[in-house]
Amino acid sequence: MASDDIWILGIHMTKFGKHPDKDTVDLAAEATMGALADGGVSMREMGVLAAGNLLGGGIGQQLQKQVGQTGIPVYNVANACATGATAVRVAYMAVKAGECDMGLAVGVEKLAGAGLLAGGSRKEDSKTWTPAGRYGAIAAIDGRIGTETxxxxxxxxxxxxxxxxxxxxxxxxxxxxxxxxxxxxxxxxxxxxxxxxxxxxxxxxxxxxxxxRPMCSANCDGAAAAVVVSDAKLKTLSVEQRRRAVKISxxxxxxxxxxxxxxxxxxxxxxxxxxxxxxxxxxxxxxxxxxxxxxxxxxxxxxxxxxxxxxxxxxxxxxxxxxxxxxxxxxxxxxxxxxxxxxxxxxxxxxxxxxxxxxxxxxxxxxxxxxxxxxxxxxxxxxxxxxxxxxxxxxxxxx
Amino acid sequence: MVVGVKTGRECLDRGGASLGALASGDDRSSLETSMAAPIPLVDYLVLGDEPHLVANECTSCGARFFDRRNACAGCFATDFRKVDVDSSGEVRAFTIVAFAAPGIAVPFVSAIVDCGGTSVRANLLNVTPDPEHVTLGMKVRLTTSSMGVDEAGTEAIGFGYEPA
Missing domain, CATH: 3.40.47.10 (Thiolase/Chalcone synthase)
Incomplete structure (x- = not known):
């Protein structure tokens, strides 16, 4: 009898680094095709798509146009550096809830050369002091009231x-x-x-x-994708697919x-x-x-x-x-x-x-x-x- | 805050942060006749004879916030009062920032200061910005510094903490 366990059926990551010749859709598509092939399935079997691209915004529908449009629900997710994990969890929850028996999660970013980036409260310094924002600040506070980097x-x-x-x-x-x-x-x-x-x-x-510098995470380009599957569906798949499936405990x-x-x-x-x-x-x-x-x-x-x-x-x-x-x-x-x-x-x-x-x-x-x-x-x-x-x-x- | 989650591995491509006009008070002399009242860097800095910080304190649980809240993040109560924050404190965490936004002089010390149970983020001032002179647990007190004057002749005052 099937349990309510959820499994990773296929998963893939691209080489991380500089990909000047590929845009975010290319990278997301590469990870997606890799994950589908790894799981021995196609977009046809996917019942939900959760996609994350923090800096570029929603990318799910663009990805569908690149690899397969089947009309399934797309959730474009953003959750800071937890965006990828959140996408996986969205697909996981959809399968867990019984809405579908397979789902796809994708995360992609183009970050090579992004430089030092900071928090959200920075604004341009003006020529006259004018209080603005939640703190009535007359200048950007990053660097003046501690650091937001x-x-x-x-x-x-x-x-x-x-x-x-x-x-x-x-x-x-x-x-x-x-x-x-x-x-x-x-x-x-x-x-x-x-x-x-x-x-x-x-x-x-x-x-x-x-x-x-080497103690800081490296800004780079890359993508990763995972196919999740219900226990019941997994049981209908091949011995090899079942052997390589990884349980999300x-x-x-x-x-x-x-x-x-x-x-x-x-x-x-x-x-x-x-x-x-x-x-x-x-x-x-x-x-x-x-x-x-x-x-x-x-x-x-x-x-x-x-x-x-x-x-x-x-x-x-x-x-x-x-x-x-x-x-x-x-x-x-x-x-x-x-x-x-x-x-x-x-x-x-x-x-x-x-x-x-x-x-x-x-x-x-x-x-x-x-x-x-x-x-x-x-x-x-x-x-x-x-x-x-x-x-x-x-x-x-x-x- | 959420959108700005980035990292600094390649921050050399920004080059060194340069000194901007607002970070120095050098242009004050040409506008010294101005009589406009100074303006604080943020509205929770109260100027006057004894400059200090103020917070919005939840009247129910005592949680303090430096900007407005509709309800307390801790207990969801909706009544707040203005309270003065202790001007003396202890450094609970710090970093010496070597790469910062344009216009910010580096290196500078950013710290989290425990002011009698209220945590405050600020720069440390009047201290040599190296690990020999800045230590965890060091006692500090609030101080202010001029940020210069704007084109209308108004002086802005910032704050930080200096060794006590």
Missing amino acids: MPGTFAQIGMEYGHRYGGATFELFAKISEKNHAHSTLNPLAAYTKRMSLEEIMNDVMISYPNT ASILTTDPYEEACQVLPNVNTLTRNAAKQAYEKAGIGPSDLDLVELHDCFATAELVHYDNLMLCPEGGAVDFFNSGATWRDGSTPVNVSGGLESKGHPIAATGIANLWEIATHLRGEAGPRQIEGAKVGLAHVIGLGSACGLHILEKSAA
Whole structure:
């Protein structure tokens, strides 16, 4: 008898990096065709399309025109850096609700050369002081009342953890980046695959202390797509399709509940912890069961706090946990064996599907030289500032 | 805020942030005869003999907001009162920003300051912007600084925190 489980049937990511000859529709189409082929299905079987392209706006219908128009509902989703995970969750929910038995989620971004980008409250300085906006500001407040840049915001998030628990030095954060750059050397789809020494990382251009340039996620182009399927439908498919299907044991989306300070410095901790708790309970899996984790290292300073938020370590113990070597690919809980956002790259809306692709590829035993041997369960996490946390736990098929 | 979620890997293509006119007070001398009252950078900065910040405080749960709310984000109550925020505090988090928007002098220190239980985001002023001089937990107090005058001769006053 069929269960109400939902499965990933097909999944694909494009090479992350610079794609000057491809537009967002081309990249989204490449990921889509890849995911459909991987699942052994076509647009004909898709009952819903959830599409994310944060900077370009709705792309779902353009994608249909590129790969197949069947009249299905399209949900164009935007949820900051959690956009891709949100698209997956929309398709998941549609299948879970019984509206259809297969759905497609796609995320794509063109971000190469985007430069330093910041928050939303910046405005042009005028020639006379004129109060405007919610704060009656007479000039742009970014840079004048603290920073709204992403490297600066996440630097403060890491430093806050250090203030609370100690031990979070510049060198420690740089060592996290050293790990992810080392991991990236085994991932041919990563935007950057060069190993960097601790010294190189620390002596690189300082962006926002303690984050130097290689400690920041790489702006790049890329897309990823996934086909999800109901358990009942999967049971009608071939042995090979069932064998390669990956179970979505938990699909969670949270926002941050109100706490003091959360509207001053975004709190990426509580909503991640809440998502993790829900996911572990739903999946019946604990953090120690995870064979690998892809978490949202948009900056090296962010990776540290998420060790704690995802409960990979005791509360307050993230520094010791990292120093133990646990998160290197040969450690007890390999984190970001793809190279993470710092090396693989962070084409925003694609990220939350690309990290599922990484986990699924290991669970299928198809990760080649960077395979985590015997991987059976993995966790993928993204944070969109503002905030949204998308979290998925995937399990290897028993078939 | 949601739309602006970006990263800084390739921020070198912006070049170094340059000093803009508004970041310096140098043009004040030519307009020194102006008698217009100074204007605060934001409306939650109250100028006068003892400059300080004000917040909208939920009368039900005490949550504080620097801009308007229809209902409290914490408890959904709808009554608020203006309260003064402590002008002394402790640095709970900071970063030294080396790449910023055009017109913002770098490096500068951005910090989250715990002012008697109310968190405030601001720049740290009158401190050397390096990790030797800025430390987590350092005690600071509110201070103001001139942002220069506009074409009408009005002086703008910003705020930050300096070592106490």
